[in-house]
Structures are given as C-alpha cells and as structure tokens.
Amino acid sequence: MLHVTLRQLQVFEAVARHLSFSRAAEELHLTQPAVSMQIKQLEESVGLPLFEQIGKKIFLTDAGKELYHYSRSIAMQLAEAEAVLEEMKGLKRGKLNISVVSTANYFAPQLLALFCQRNQNITLSLNVINREVLINQLANNEMDLGVMGLPPDGLDIDAEPFMENPLVVIASPSHPLALEKNIPLPRLAQETFIVREPGSGTRSAMERFFAQHNLILSTGMEMSTDEAIKQAVQAGMGLGIVSMLTIALELETKRLVVLDVDSFPIRRHWYVVHRKGKRLSVVAQAFKEFLLQEAAQVMQTVKA
Amino acid sequence: MLHVTLRQLQVFEAVARHLSFSRAAEELHLTQPAVSMQIKQLEESVGLPLFEQIGKKIFLTDAGKELYHYSRSIAMQLAEAEAVLEEMKGLKRGKLNISVVSTANYFAPQLLALFCQRNQNITLSLNVINREVLINQLANNEMDLGVMGLPPDGLDIDAEPFMENPLVVIASPSHPLALEKNIPLPRLAQETFIVREPGSGTRSAMERFFAQHNLILSTGMEMSTDEAIKQAVQAGMGLGIVSMLTIALELETKRLVVLDVDSFPIRRHWYVVHRKGKRLSVVAQAFKEFLLQEAAQVMQTVKA
DNA sequence: AGTTACCAATAAGAATTTCTTATGTTGTTT
DNA sequence: AAACAACATAAGAAATTCTTATTGGTAACT
Structure with missing residues (x-):
C-alpha cells in the first residue's frame, strides 16, 4: 500500500494550486522547508516527480496532474464527511431505528409522525414485531429504541414508563x-x-x-x-x-x-427500552425524551 | 478543517470491517493498543463516538456508519490513484505533448502513429505550429518535446539531431x-x-x-x-x-x-528539442529515444 | 461462585515523524 | 556584480505514533 499521508496530500494540493511552495506554506501556516519536505516525501513514496522546476517557476508533471485530481477528490470527500458528521452532532439529521410491540402499532405511528414533523431530515424506520422478537433485537443491539408493555426481567434493560396502558x-x-x-x-x-x-x-x-x-x-x-x-x-x-x-x-x-369489572382496568404502562449501557445517538436520545415528556399528553389530545 | 489522518481512517476502516479492535490490529500488523488509540483520536476529532460496546461485541454508531462509507470511498480513490501512478511509472500509460514545426507535418504523424501503435494507452497530442510559436512554448514549458529544423541559439535548449533534412x-x-x-x-x-x-x-x-x-x-x-x-x-x-x-x-x-544544383542539397537535420534541465516523463523519454534510434530508418522504409 | 479467556482501555516510554530555525544553492533582476 | 526571490538541505525541537506492560470488564466454563 502506498504510504501517503493526508497531510502530504493537503500540502501537495495547496502547492499544486498555487504552483509555489512558499505560497502554499503561507496558506497552511507552515514554513517553506516544511512544505518542501512533505512534497519530497510524497514524491518518494509515489516514486515519480510531481513538480518540475524550470527556471524560477514550477510546473506539475503528468504524474502531478493525476495526483492533483485525486487529491481534490479526496479533499471533497473529507469535507462532505465532515459536513455530515457535523449535522449529526446537531440533530439536524440522523437515523432512528425503532421497534415496537404489535399492540403499540395503534399509537406509535402518530407519535413518530409528530416527532418527524418537528425534526426534519430524520430518517426513521419503524419495526412492528412481537414481544419475543423485540427482546431478541434488544439483546443483539439491532435497534435504537424499543416500545413495549412490560420490559423483560433477565436482561440488562433500561426501561422507563412514559404512558399509561390500561x-x-x-x-x-x-x-x-x-x-x-x-x-x-x-x-x-x-x-x-x-x-x-x-x-x-x-x-x-x-x-x-x-x-x-x-x-x-x-x-x-x-x-x-x-x-x-x-x-x-x-x-x-x-x-x-x-x-x-x-x-x-x-x-x-x-x-x-x-365491561365495568371490579379491579379493572389493569393498570399497566408503555415503556421505552434500550439495552443498558447503550450509547444513544443524539436523535435517539431526543426521541426518548420526547416520549417521556410529551407522549401521554399528545395521545390525550388525539383522543379528544 | 477536520484533523483526521489517513492512518486513522485506515485503522477505522479495518476495525469497522472486522467489528473488532484486535482483528484489525492483526490485519494491520499493529498491537491492539495502537488501534485503540487511533480510534480514540479519531472519535475525538470527529466529536462523536464511532463505536459502541454492548457486552463483548462492538457496533458502529450511526456516525460510524457514515464515516465508514467515506473511509471506503477515500480508500478506493487512493487505490485508483496508486494504480494510475504505477502505470505511469511503467510507461503503460501517459500523456505526451508534442509540438512540431509546420514542415514536420509531412512525417511526424507517421512516426507518432507507429509509436502509439507500439505503446497502447498513451494519450498523445500533436501540435503543428510555426517555429516562432514553438520557441515560445519551449520557453514556457508548454510541451514535452518539440521537433524543429534548427534549434534556436539564445535559450538553454537540449537539441539532438535524429534525421536528415535535405x-x-x-x-x-x-x-x-x-x-x-x-x-x-x-x-x-x-x-x-x-x-x-x-x-x-x-x-x-x-x-x-x-x-x-x-x-x-x-x-x-x-x-x-x-x-x-x-x-x-x-x-x-x-x-x-x-x-x-x-x-x-x-x-x-x-x-x-x-534541380541538380551545385552545393545542393543543403544538408540539415531534424532535431528533437526540449528545454535544458526539463525532467522528461517516462513516455517523453521513450519517444525521444524512439526518434533518435529509429526515426531515420522508419522514414526510409516508408518512402521505399 | 470461582476461574479462565477474551477483549478493549490505560500508562509509560521508545521510535518515528513532522515541524522550525538557520543556512546553502540557483536563477532572475537591477 | 549585487540583491532578490524561491526552493533545498541540515540539525535539533516538538509532536505523533508506536510497543510493552497492566488494568478492567464481560462472557463462558467448571
């Protein structure tokens, strides 16, 4: 494998753009020898000269031109990656994988819809499955959050009630x-x-x-x-x-x-669950808090 | 700008692929702590966790999945760049910019055609211009090689005769x-x-x-x-x-x-020229040698 | 339960890389 | 010829990236 560093490519890109070691050094807040060395090393590992000096000016060799193309392309990719990750930090974007137990199918979609409406750019996938499968998914970390009527005992589960379930x-x-x-x-x-x-x-x-x-x-x-x-x-x-x-x-x-039976309704709750110790993504955390704080109230409103 | 290293991305890619720090370390011939540190630094500079550990296994976070995508893409780009540069080293591929003086138009194309035929994958551009423009291009390093009848005196030119020009x-x-x-x-x-x-x-x-x-x-x-x-x-x-x-x-x-005039023909030569000190690309060097060694003979054959 | 095995995190120091400062070389300009 | 501008080179300082050694936590096996 080619032993180029990103640093080398960045420096190279700057030099190729300015066609000057010194200008590139200024732009990168480096000294000129530092630039010289990076280029020298890059040429070394590529095995071909990238610049040629004719008199005072420098020019890109054919190999240099090729590498310039790739350098810019890679720089673009990095910038894009940076942008995406930056967005994720700000909750502006993200994916949310939610699994709900079959019964929750009667109200979960409404909650999800509201949450998505408030937070555009969130890609959401809702999985309606039965309790057993959900517990399996929980164990295998195949989802971000789950919604179920009664959290299982055995596993290390973090479960919090957020709504009544009579x-x-x-x-x-x-x-x-x-x-x-x-x-x-x-x-x-x-x-x-x-x-x-x-x-x-x-x-x-x-x-x-x-x-x-x-x-x-x-x-x-x-x-x-x-x-x-x-x-x-x-x-x-x-x-x-x-x-x-x-x-x-x-x-x-x-x-x-x-029916108006004594001791009824059985008072139960809906729980939002995830495996204990799981690091919730920003989006998942936000949705969990949305459930805890607003779900009950929202469902009341809808019913009325 | 994000301060990620290519090394970090490579290590990350390996870890993400294996979903194991130790396996990645093996693949990269590193120790496991080295991998841990690279990932830690990467997470630091990204500002988001990339993996999460659930029990014994590790998983990619959403941010990790995104970054994985970009890591692979960048790795691809690099591999491609490497391949292209490797080809250029081996003369398998390359660009050749040749300028010839108008008169050379009568034989240069045949020589170029033969050379291209022998060396596939070479992109060639032939520029037919007059002597003055060619001298200008020579001074400004706007071409690889030139073909002319008489090299100019003033400039530092490397000119070698390769064929008679009566x-x-x-x-x-x-x-x-x-x-x-x-x-x-x-x-x-x-x-x-x-x-x-x-x-x-x-x-x-x-x-x-x-x-x-x-x-x-x-x-x-x-x-x-x-x-x-x-x-x-x-x-x-x-x-x-x-x-x-x-x-x-x-x-x-x-x-x-x-006409059978005394002292005629005027014995001149065709010269292949380039600016003194110019680093010829592998392809250019090859073409120059082709001219020096074979051009005269080839043109004889064609005439006969 | 206790033990073992596995995996990753952490700490400290060695090896390597990447900078800066100082100086040399070359080609251009006055 | 001297001054200038631009890149190369050398040596040492600073930063980084490794390795070895150790710790901590989880799962599996007596």
Missing part, C-alpha cells in the same frame, strides 16, 4: 354483561376469553393478573393480533382483554363496549 | 532548368524564388545559405505553408526551396522536379 375487558354490545355495573371479578370465570398467543405481552400480563386473583380463566381461541381479537369479540365469540388504546374507534362506533 | 530546389517539370545537370550555384541568382514567411525555419536556413555563398536571391511571393509553395512552383511562378521529405508525392507523380 387493559380492559371488552365485549360485544349485545353481550349479557354489557350493561351491568360493578361486575365482580369472579364472575369472569364463567366466560370464555379470546386471547393473544403465548409470548405476547398482553397475554402474559393477563395471565399474571388472573393468577394473582386466584382465578382460572377459560381461554377459547388464540389470536395473533389485537385486530383479530376485536373481530372475534364483535362476532360474539367471547370476551377479550386488550389495551384501551386499541379500541378508540370501535367504542366510538358502538361496535364494542368496555 | 533542402532541395524544386521546379516545375517544364522549367528551363529542369533537365540540366550540375547547375552552377550562381545561376540561381537569375531566378525568382517563392519563399516561406520570415520566422520560418526553412526561410532562415535558406537566407543563411545564400549569404554564405555571397548570393543575393530575388524572392518573389511569400507563402506561409510548404503546400502553397509547391502549388505555386507547379504553376510555374518560380523556384522553391523545400525539405525533401515534403515532396515525395509530387516527385512520384512528376508534378515537380528537383
């Missing part, structure tokens, strides 16, 4: 319990529940809740999305437990109702 | 002297000569020759090209003095004849 029992409006008030919790044991697949956050939260209250719930069908559960509940196939945030539309259009 | 007297076949033998030189004083413009090499050689032999020649028309002189002589407007090389075609087709 789980409620939903039913078709025609369900016998639809109009009742203060339904006692044990009453649910008689009902069939349509649940998410094992590994889902909602599913495990639900199981833990029933276990805590010494209830055995009869699970009917398993569905892999909240959307499917809502459909099944609407069709009268049983009750469901979902995040309040996912059913705004169905409540409004009276396709579903929330 | 000047002969030409006439129309219908001219009274056309068939005479051993025409005495003074006889020419009665004839009218069609000559090149002042400043032309042929013109001054001619004037010097007549002055040496104490003859006053009567010049009729002045023409700025040898081609025009030949036309005029054919038309019977007088005699001409031109280089033998320029009239091969006309002799063959009997449009012109060479």
Whole structure:
C-alpha cells in the first residue's frame, strides 16, 4: 500500500494550486522547508516527480496532474464527511431505528409522525414485531429504541414508563354483561376469553393478573393480533382483554363496549427500552425524551 | 478543517470491517493498543463516538456508519490513484505533448502513429505550429518535446539531431532548368524564388545559405505553408526551396522536379528539442529515444 | 461462585515523524 | 556584480505514533 499521508496530500494540493511552495506554506501556516519536505516525501513514496522546476517557476508533471485530481477528490470527500458528521452532532439529521410491540402499532405511528414533523431530515424506520422478537433485537443491539408493555426481567434493560396502558375487558354490545355495573371479578370465570398467543405481552400480563386473583380463566381461541381479537369479540365469540388504546374507534362506533369489572382496568404502562449501557445517538436520545415528556399528553389530545 | 489522518481512517476502516479492535490490529500488523488509540483520536476529532460496546461485541454508531462509507470511498480513490501512478511509472500509460514545426507535418504523424501503435494507452497530442510559436512554448514549458529544423541559439535548449533534412530546389517539370545537370550555384541568382514567411525555419536556413555563398536571391511571393509553395512552383511562378521529405508525392507523380544544383542539397537535420534541465516523463523519454534510434530508418522504409 | 479467556482501555516510554530555525544553492533582476 | 526571490538541505525541537506492560470488564466454563 502506498504510504501517503493526508497531510502530504493537503500540502501537495495547496502547492499544486498555487504552483509555489512558499505560497502554499503561507496558506497552511507552515514554513517553506516544511512544505518542501512533505512534497519530497510524497514524491518518494509515489516514486515519480510531481513538480518540475524550470527556471524560477514550477510546473506539475503528468504524474502531478493525476495526483492533483485525486487529491481534490479526496479533499471533497473529507469535507462532505465532515459536513455530515457535523449535522449529526446537531440533530439536524440522523437515523432512528425503532421497534415496537404489535399492540403499540395503534399509537406509535402518530407519535413518530409528530416527532418527524418537528425534526426534519430524520430518517426513521419503524419495526412492528412481537414481544419475543423485540427482546431478541434488544439483546443483539439491532435497534435504537424499543416500545413495549412490560420490559423483560433477565436482561440488562433500561426501561422507563412514559404512558399509561390500561387493559380492559371488552365485549360485544349485545353481550349479557354489557350493561351491568360493578361486575365482580369472579364472575369472569364463567366466560370464555379470546386471547393473544403465548409470548405476547398482553397475554402474559393477563395471565399474571388472573393468577394473582386466584382465578382460572377459560381461554377459547388464540389470536395473533389485537385486530383479530376485536373481530372475534364483535362476532360474539367471547370476551377479550386488550389495551384501551386499541379500541378508540370501535367504542366510538358502538361496535364494542368496555365491561365495568371490579379491579379493572389493569393498570399497566408503555415503556421505552434500550439495552443498558447503550450509547444513544443524539436523535435517539431526543426521541426518548420526547416520549417521556410529551407522549401521554399528545395521545390525550388525539383522543379528544 | 477536520484533523483526521489517513492512518486513522485506515485503522477505522479495518476495525469497522472486522467489528473488532484486535482483528484489525492483526490485519494491520499493529498491537491492539495502537488501534485503540487511533480510534480514540479519531472519535475525538470527529466529536462523536464511532463505536459502541454492548457486552463483548462492538457496533458502529450511526456516525460510524457514515464515516465508514467515506473511509471506503477515500480508500478506493487512493487505490485508483496508486494504480494510475504505477502505470505511469511503467510507461503503460501517459500523456505526451508534442509540438512540431509546420514542415514536420509531412512525417511526424507517421512516426507518432507507429509509436502509439507500439505503446497502447498513451494519450498523445500533436501540435503543428510555426517555429516562432514553438520557441515560445519551449520557453514556457508548454510541451514535452518539440521537433524543429534548427534549434534556436539564445535559450538553454537540449537539441539532438535524429534525421536528415535535405533542402532541395524544386521546379516545375517544364522549367528551363529542369533537365540540366550540375547547375552552377550562381545561376540561381537569375531566378525568382517563392519563399516561406520570415520566422520560418526553412526561410532562415535558406537566407543563411545564400549569404554564405555571397548570393543575393530575388524572392518573389511569400507563402506561409510548404503546400502553397509547391502549388505555386507547379504553376510555374518560380523556384522553391523545400525539405525533401515534403515532396515525395509530387516527385512520384512528376508534378515537380528537383534541380541538380551545385552545393545542393543543403544538408540539415531534424532535431528533437526540449528545454535544458526539463525532467522528461517516462513516455517523453521513450519517444525521444524512439526518434533518435529509429526515426531515420522508419522514414526510409516508408518512402521505399 | 470461582476461574479462565477474551477483549478493549490505560500508562509509560521508545521510535518515528513532522515541524522550525538557520543556512546553502540557483536563477532572475537591477 | 549585487540583491532578490524561491526552493533545498541540515540539525535539533516538538509532536505523533508506536510497543510493552497492566488494568478492567464481560462472557463462558467448571
């Protein structure tokens, strides 16, 4: 490999531009011998003379002309790199890789949209995956930030709650319990529940809740999305437990109702998570703070 | 300006590629701490972290990914520059700027063509100009090599003869002297000569020759090209003095004849010239040697 | 848990590179 | 011939880039 230094190329570029060692030295705030030496070394490692002196003036040799071309090109690249990195420091630009758990799909896009609107030039990629995959990504550092309902225990995770995530029992409006008030919790044991697949956050939260209250719930069908559960509940196939945030539309259009069960809603939160010790990029840090400080309020506004 | 070194970028590129400081150190035949330091300095001058360590593995940050892109690009440029310069060293490639005096136009192209044929990848530019302009270019280092009939005295010129350049007297076949033998030189004083413009090499050689032999020649028309002189002589407007090389075609087709005058032909030579002290490029050097060693022979062959 | 292995960070000093000052050489100008 | 302008050269100072030796932290294996 050619043993040229960037310094040599910079000096060379200046000399070639001025066609003068002394002028170049001035421009670079160097002494003239320093320039001479750099050029000499450069010529040495290139193996060809780059300048020729005819009388008082100096000229570029053919080799010099070629190298001048490349020097300028490299200088351009560097300047561009500098500009890009400088922008990244100022949050003006950056990439943000976010993974959210399926359920968050009902509100995350709105938050992301708002954040992007405020901070132009940010390239954002949103990954909607289930809880298990997200935990995997977290372990392998394949994303900047994650949003999930309940951070896992084992791993070293930095998780902070930023918004409420009430789980409620939903039913078709025609369900016998639809109009009742203060339904006692044990009453649910008689009902069939349509649940998410094992590994889902909602599913495990639900199981833990029933276990805590010494209830055995009869699970009917398993569905892999909240959307499917809502459909099944609407069709009268049983009750469901979902995040309040996912059913705004169905409540409004009276396709579903929330049952008034004792001890409900289950009070949970949405967490923004990243692996402990991960150095967040400026953009990621900004988005995290945006979530912590404004997400709850923003979602309220949207709902109203 | 960013104070990055090429070394830093090289080291960074290796680390980014291997995602390991130790592997990069091996590849570069360095110790691991050396790599650590280079990266640290690079991060310092960039102002952003380039890697992040999660557990045992390291990953590129966004800034790192950007810089990686530019590092590779710069490395490519350098490799390309190296290849080009390496080729130039080996004569495989190069540029050659040659200026020839107008008269040389009759043979120079053939020589150049042969040289180019032998050495592919050489970019050649041939400049046909008159003697005065050529001397100017010589002084200003605006060309690699020149070909002229008589090198100027004043300047520091390195001139070497490489081929004969006999000047002969030409006439129309219908001219009274056309068939005479051993025409005495003074006889020419009665004839009218069609000559090149002042400043032309042929013109001054001619004037010097007549002055040496104490003859006053009567010049009729002045023409700025040898081609025009030949036309005029054919038309019977007088005699001409031109280089033998320029009239091969006309002799063959009997449009012109060479007069058998005493002391003729004027024995001159073609010279390859460059400013003294000029560092000839490898290509230029090669062409010069080609002229010195083969030109005469090649032109013989072509004529025959 | 304790041990081992691996990887990167840090510290100190050696080797190398890159500067500056001082001076020499060459070609141009007066 | 002398003065000037421009690059080359030499020697030593300053800065950098290495190496060796050591520390700290994480993961894997008894």
